[in-house]
Amino acid sequence: MxxxxxxxxxxxxxxxxxxxxxxxxxxxxxxxxxxxxxxxxxxxxxxxxxxxxxxxxxxxxxxxxxxxxxxxxxxxxxxxxxxxxxxxxxxxxxxxxxxxxxxxxxxxxxxxxxxxxxxxxxxxxxxxxxxxxxxxxxxxxxxxxxxxxxxxxxxxxxxxTPSPLGGDGLPALGERAAADHVSYRVPDLKDPAVRARYAGKRTAIVGSGASAFTALAYLADLAKQAPGTHAVWILRRGITGSTFGGGADDQLPARGALGLAAKAAVDEGHADVVTGFRTTAVEKSGAQLLLVGEDGRRLDPVDEVIGLTGxxxxxxxxxxxxxxxxxxxxxxxxxxxxxxxxxxxxxxxxxxxxxxxxxxxxxxxxxxxxxxxxxxxxxxxxxxxxxxxxxxxxxxxxxxxxRVELTLPETGVCGGAGLFDEPTAQTEDAGGCCGSPDALRIGGPGTAAAGG
CATH class of the missing domain: 3.50.50.60 (FAD/NAD(P)-binding domain)
Incomplete structure (x- = not known):
């Protein structure tokens, strides 16, 4: 041609x-x-x-x-x-x-x-x-x-094409078989059927980004209305100053507030945190699911799993x-x-x-x-x-x-994303832009957000 x-x-x-x-x-x-x-x-x-x-x-x-x-x-x-x-x-x-x-x-x-x-x-x-x-x-x-x-x-x-639960980038053993109780999306709790799926239930949230923050905030809000609702937040890394994002240092205020909402969910007892856990298997435990880590740890059973690993x-x-x-x-x-x-x-x-x-x-x-x-x-x-x-x-x-025609806002987060356990000295430092955000109380999930 x-x-x-x-x-x-x-x-x-x-x-x-x-x-x-x-x-x-x-x-x-x-x-x-x-x-x-x-x-x-x-x-x-x-x-x-x-x-x-x-x-x-x-x-x-x-x-x-x-x-x-x-x-x-x-x-x-x-x-x-x-x-x-x-x-x-x-x-x-x-x-x-x-x-x-x-x-x-x-x-x-x-x-x-x-x-x-x-x-x-x-x-x-x-x-x-x-x-x-x-x-x-x-x-x-x-x-x-x-x-x-x-x-x-x-x-x-x-x-x-959401990433699977497995810490090695592959589906965890049993993940596909447990598909009826595994979701890879932030739940819409205004939908009655979705709300019923999580209300009064114990839910594992796997992931450390904005979507995980949003899901934590949503479930924390649901817990105030539906007794028994509880989240287990599973991180592949440890807790560092940047775990909850940039907080008040974020030039996108709603993004900073989102991290603070996730921190509030933990601080107020609506979510437990499990760190350094890489899922290798999902096992049935009666009507519930049990997550097994690479290090042999077996977490307490949960009713639902939300995988938000990217x-x-x-x-x-x-x-x-x-x-x-x-x-x-x-x-x-x-x-x-x-x-x-x-x-x-x-x-x-x-x-x-x-x-x-x-x-x-x-x-x-x-x-x-x-x-x-x-x-x-x-x-x-x-x-x-x-x-x-x-x-x-x-x-x-x-x-x-x-020609560059764009100026992007600062994230307020330094250091790598903590893809492995060992935090850098920089992220451990409580000073600078990476200081741990205060446990501020912000609005409900209506202010939560996902990446645009």
Whole structure:
């Protein structure tokens, strides 16, 4: 196919979530034609699955400038910039209107099953970069289809692939068999059926991030209304000054408050803490479950388990592309050092764009949560900056692509994420930005949040 013909092809964006729709808006702003392929039937399909959870970023930080420019002629007005939307608010009042404006540029019920170069598997070098991308999709009615594209931006996220309970990254023995009593999502306790599942029950929460904080806060609030409700918070590391996040030092106040809410759940006796525990097996104990650790410890039985140990990217449909991924995080090699939780310290992830997100396969990009691989702490505005830079590069504006147009807030947390037991001397220090936050009492779970 000639270069001129290839230039008339659309740029395919995989996923109609926040980063994917922002990518489409940025491309249109640059005079380029996007085609968004979304497996679900609505915009923000994944976001809607945590509609009950409040973001820790306000409206001012979760809308993209190019998207707002597209929405403005429709009469759309951004909600109160200082207010914190729930996932449901975000989807209903921003993502869906944006998809509606994009119109036929968004195709729902189109699941991408494979991406490659036309006539070239990953082994073939000859004229590789001159060939358009071929994207195989499966429609909701079972029909298969092939689409050609000049570039591919994968913004499909990681929501569909939560990490298992096992401390070695594999499902713990018995985890699959216990599936009826294991969840990998923050529970929506406003749903009567979900509430009944946890009310008056003993629940293990495995994980140490924002989602675990949220679940702890939710269950602590439920415990005040339903006697017998209790949480067991299971950490693979020990308790350090950074365990509960940045507290008052966090420049995202709602994120800091979230950590304080988790600490309050523990301090007020609604949750016990088990440290240095890596799950190796889930055993049945009558109608309950018993977690077994690598060190042989056997915890007291629980009724339910909530695994919130992070997410990982689904790379299976990209197997024919030549991606340059870090061997640990499964993030682009240029980005991985900036987000590695083993070494990430005070400050924040440096703003980044096309340079850090490029691969040996020219014209293929992973953006949004997908670009972070297994790393945590992704923010929506990081994704918006990523797609702004990539759209500029695809339009041939290299100066704009390389220009940084984003300042991220400090986390107030130093040291690595404590992926193993031994805390660093820095995180043990009670001074500086890592001092243990005071046990402040804050509002109920309505103020809890998940990553935006």
């Amino acid at each position: 000639s270069e001129n013909t290839s230039a008339t092809l659309p740029i395919v964006v995989i996923g109609a979530g926040p980063s994917g729709l922002a990518a489409a808006a940025q491309l249109i702003d640059r005079g380029l034609e996007p085609l968004v392929l979304e497996a679900g039937q609505t915009a923000g399909t994944a976001v809607r699955e945590w509609a009950h959870v409040r973001l820790f970023s306000p409206w001012a930080e979760v809308t993209d400038p190019a998207a707002e420019k597209l929405l403005a002629p429709t009469g759309w007005v951004r909600p109160d910039s200082a207010a914190y939307p729930t996932g449901g608010d975000w989807a209903e009042h921003y993502l869906q209107p944006l998809a509606d404006v994009l119109g036929e540029r968004v195709r729902f019920g189109a699941r991408v099953t494979g991406v490659s170069r036309t006539g070239r598997d990953r082994v073939v070098d000859a004229d590789r970069d001159e060939q358009p991308f071929t994207i195989h999709i499966l429609r909701g009615d079972g029909r298969e289809e092939r689409i050609l594209a000049r570039a591919v931006i994968d913004a499909s996220g990681t929501w569909a 997410f990982r990217p689904d790379l299976s449909f990209l197997d024919e592309l030549r991606l340059g991924l870090d061997e640990r995080l499964q993030a682009p090699v240029g980005l991985a050092p900036l987000i590695d939780p083993n070494v990430h310290s005070c400050g924040t992830v440096y703003p980044h764009g096309v340079k850090e997100l490029s691969h040996p396969e020219q014209g293929a990009y992973l953006v949004g949560m997908k670009s972070y691989g297994r790393a945590p702490t992704f923010l929506a505005m990081t994704g918006y900056e990523q797609v702004r830079s990539i759209a500029a590069a695809l339009a041939g504006d290299q100066d704009a692509a390389e």
